[in-house]
Amino acid sequence: MSKPELAPITVPLNDPIRPFFGAEHSRALHAGATHIVGFGFDGTACFRKGTKEGPDGLREVSEDIESYSPYLDADLFDAPFYDLGNLRLGFDEDVEAQWHHAVNDFGQVLEGRDFAAEGLKFLTLGGEHSISYAPITHYLKQYPDMVLLHLDAHADLRDGFLGYHYSHASIIRRVVDHFGPQHQLIQYGIRSGTREEYQWMQQQGTVRTSRKDFLNSVAAIAADRPIYLTLDLDYFDPSFLPGTGTPEPGGEDFHSFISLMKILRQKRFVGADVVELSPKIDPTGNSDVFAAKVVRELLLVLNQNLKENAGK
Numbered sequence: 001m002s003k004p005e006l007a008p009i010t011v012p013l014n015d016p017i018r019p020f021f022g023a024e025h026s027r028a029l030h031a032g033a034t035h036i037v038g039f040g041f042d043g044t045a046c047f048r049k050g051t052k053e054g055p056d057g058l059r060e061v062s063e064d065i066e067s068y069s070p071y072l073d074a075d076l077f078d079a080p081f082y083d084l085g086n087l088r089l090g091f092d093e094d095v096e097a098q099w100h101h102a103v104n105d106f107g108q109v110l111e112g113r114d115f116a117a118e119g120l121k122f123l124t125l126g127g128e129h130s131i132s133y134a135p136i137t138h139y140l141k142q143y144p145d146m147v148l149l150h151l152d153a154h155a156d157l158r159d160g161f162l163g164y165h166y167s168h169a170s171i172i173r174r175v176v177d178h179f180g181p182q183h184q185l186i187q188y189g190i191r192s193g194t195r196e197e198y199q200w201m202q203q204q205g206t207v208r209t210s211r212k213d214f215l216n217s218v219a220a221i222a223a224d225r226p227i228y229l230t231l232d233l234d235y236f237d238p239s240f241l242p243g244t245g246t247p248e249p250g251g252e253d254f255h256s257f258i259s260l261m262k263i264l265r266q267k268r269f270v271g272a273d274v275v276e277l278s279p280k281i282d283p284t285g286n287s288d289v290f291a292a293k294v295v296r297e298l299l300l301v302l303n304q305n306l307k308e309n310a311g312k
Helices: 049-060 095-110 131-140 170-175 195-204 211-219 254-262 286-305
Strands: 004-008 028-029 033-038 081-087 120-126 147-151 183-188 226-232 269-275
Touching: 004 226, 028 033, 028 170, 033 049, 033 095, 033 131, 033 286, 049 081, 049 120, 049 269, 049 286, 081 095, 095 131, 095 183, 120 286, 131 170, 131 226, 131 269, 170 183, 183 211, 211 254, 254 286, 269 286
Parallel strands: 033 081, 033 120, 120 269, 147 183, 147 226, 226 269
Antiparallel strands: 004 028
16 A cells, blocks of 8 residues: 655656566655655775665666565565665766765755654665765754764774765765764774774774674664664675775674564664665676665664654
8 A cells, every 4th residue: 555645855866777576666755754865976985886776776686686575474475665876966966076976966855854753764774984974964854862873894984085075985074073962872883994083983982892792772862752773784794795995894784683683673763775886896796686675674663663753
């Protein structure tokens, strides 16, 4: 059953090659539903580019993957979700202008919306990690006591990198600039960064250094407190997912991610983004499949607790 349609989206969005997992392609938001937005930007990537192909790479492979998750005993066909397509980027502009243009367009998609009252959730597909600024800052405005979960191989706390203030290596630093007194950051999987970044994480108490401590921290979050997840796919070990621009050995596996999903399905999980898939780096396509199954689990958990948390 389709969800009630809200005001049409006026921002131009490119049609997806095919909607993710056969979702309905929509030009409007729908009350009480999760919406996918593609943000295929990789202008500040400093090592290996290609993440601009991530959103459509995920869509393309998803049609050959089961919609049912045996881990969560849930099926995407049980709850409607909508694929809004990809933000259009102005490739004739310089990198910073492209980024700002797309971030502004993303803001117009969400303009005037009350996420909690209307039961709206968003899953943004990147693109490099700098694109997460757009959804996260809007979520911080909507939820003044939100917990931001940051899963990543890198701290992303630099104050700019290679001349870009909004670099993929600065995303967490930039969103923390928007934190209010009740916002909280929890980071896990971090295994690369500068001495200054590690000192900041330790001083602020944001980083968790073991899987047990991380999962316990998430489990301890109050059931009614909103949680947003930003997931850089280099969080996973490159032996499982090599198709990312800045791989780092020593990462996590799929089952650790499922452990997190089983906790989040009991929480007020309000939104997420998944970034840094670069399909061409892994010509086997295994990384695309791995990432698509990660997105499947996220969609299932987001959809599952929409009804339970409507209006909160």
